[in-house]
Amino acid sequence: MFSIALLAGCASRPAAPVDNVQPVIDPPTAQPLAARALPELNAADLDAHMRADAPLRYVVKPGDTLWAIAGYYLRDPWYWPQLWDDNPDIANPHLIYPGEVLILTRSADGQPMLARARTERLSPHVREQPLDNIATIPLDAIRAFLTGPRLVSAKQINAAPYVVSFVDEHLVGGKGTTVYIRDIDLDGAPTESYSLVRDSGPYTDPVNGEILGRQAVPVGEIDIDTFDTVSTGRITRSYREALVGDRLLPLEQQDLVRHFYPHAPGAPVDGRIISVYDGVAAVGQYQVVTLDVGEDDGIERGHVLDIFEAGRVVRDPVKGGQVQLPPLQSGQLMVFKTDARVSFALIMRAQRAVHVGDTVAAPQA
Structure with a gap:
């Protein structure tokens, strides 16, 4: 565990230990988000995705994730990188810590953005704290x-x-x-x-x-x-x-990293959930699933996909015969590990039960 000298008021705490299972964690970098492949929305479009009840001020809590924080501000949390994009105040959102205060403001061109709250200068007061910065998704959910x-x-x-x-x-x-x-x-x-x-x-x-x-x-x-x-x-x-x-x-290299960037695939995706970790039938939020699409299909870590339940076949009471109902969106997942033929994803949102056989597709803006 690393240590870092922090000013008073920026405290953090160590993550809860998990017996026998520890993923390899990559160090955060200072690379600006603008240098990465991100969904592009102009100020007006991003405004349309903002929640009406978005807080003007938010205090980062232990256990927060970037996805969860973005959910307070955006109806579609996977657009969260643009809240930090080209933001000189938070060049790398992974380098924010519990106890810090974020405020909702606007850039020069009117785009909503998050910034650190300015505080009055305090006399130096240094203490040692474990390095426990904010990850993209809840790591406890994928450690298993x-x-x-x-x-x-x-x-x-x-x-x-x-x-x-x-x-x-x-x-x-x-x-x-x-x-x-x-x-x-x-x-x-x-x-x-x-x-x-x-x-x-x-x-x-x-x-x-x-x-x-x-x-x-x-x-x-x-x-x-x-x-x-x-x-x-x-x-x-x-x-x-x-x-x-x-x-x-x-032994498999356990390269489940803390820091990657949610984004939409650049091409259509036609995939299915083919397996669920631990073999349960119905799947909910923060459970791990296997998809039948992988690197060979252009899938990469950070891809966000919508989940659709196959429409039921019902009897037409007027004209008779069978009618196939349209697919119904049941949730959203994010890919965190890929192989050539399959990929592994975490269910981020589930409006209803997700099942093996449900289809996945690129989200529609």
Whole structure:
């Protein structure tokens, strides 16, 4: 944890710890928002997106996110970068902290903008505080995803080393259990730490049935003690009970960063929700979903997409026959991690229950 010297009145507090799961966090940069790809609205258009009850003054609280703060000001929070765009007072909105006061003002061309409140000069009073600046989305909501499925190919999972038995003929294993492993590659310098995973079936394209990859569900982590034809290792971290046949894969780089910029895709998107973290049927705010579109389809971190529930088929009481009702918007999500064929997103808003099979599309301005 970093420390930073702050003047009195700009206090912050450390984020609540999460056992065994810590994402890699990138340091904030001072790059102005104007240098990034952002949705472009003129002053009049941005005014049209402002909430009528937007506060003139807001005190940043611990646990706030940029998305949540923008929701106090904008009907469509994903336009939040323009509240800070070309704002010399807040060159990087990620460098605001709990306790700071934001005021709603206007730029020279009349565009609404947020600025730091000016305060009277105080005599220096320095104290050490943990660095706890504001993230884009609630990190606690995606930390759990680090123990969720990862996408691998059938070739990868079938060629991976596997657990052949546990010490003392145990049927299951947990943290601290010694395990016996086959098929570790002994050539060169073999890896000493692995992710222990279980093949939980395919990610399937809901339209054409194509297999997009396999779901490798993390079970825990293993450190190898001895390398041989049958190697031995020890489970150092446990998310689920380990079973004979579970596979070993390289530890995945957990690059879930704090700072990225919500924006609309530059092209139409035609995707579907194909899976929900932890397998629940109905999805709500701040739950993680998998989409059947990824980097190959132009999807990138920060893309905001509208969610649509497929229209029901009902009977026409007058003319008879069946009528397909139009799709109904049910929420909005933001992509926070991408793969070539799939992407992973957090539900930011849910007006009604979201389901596997719902479609996603670029938002309409």
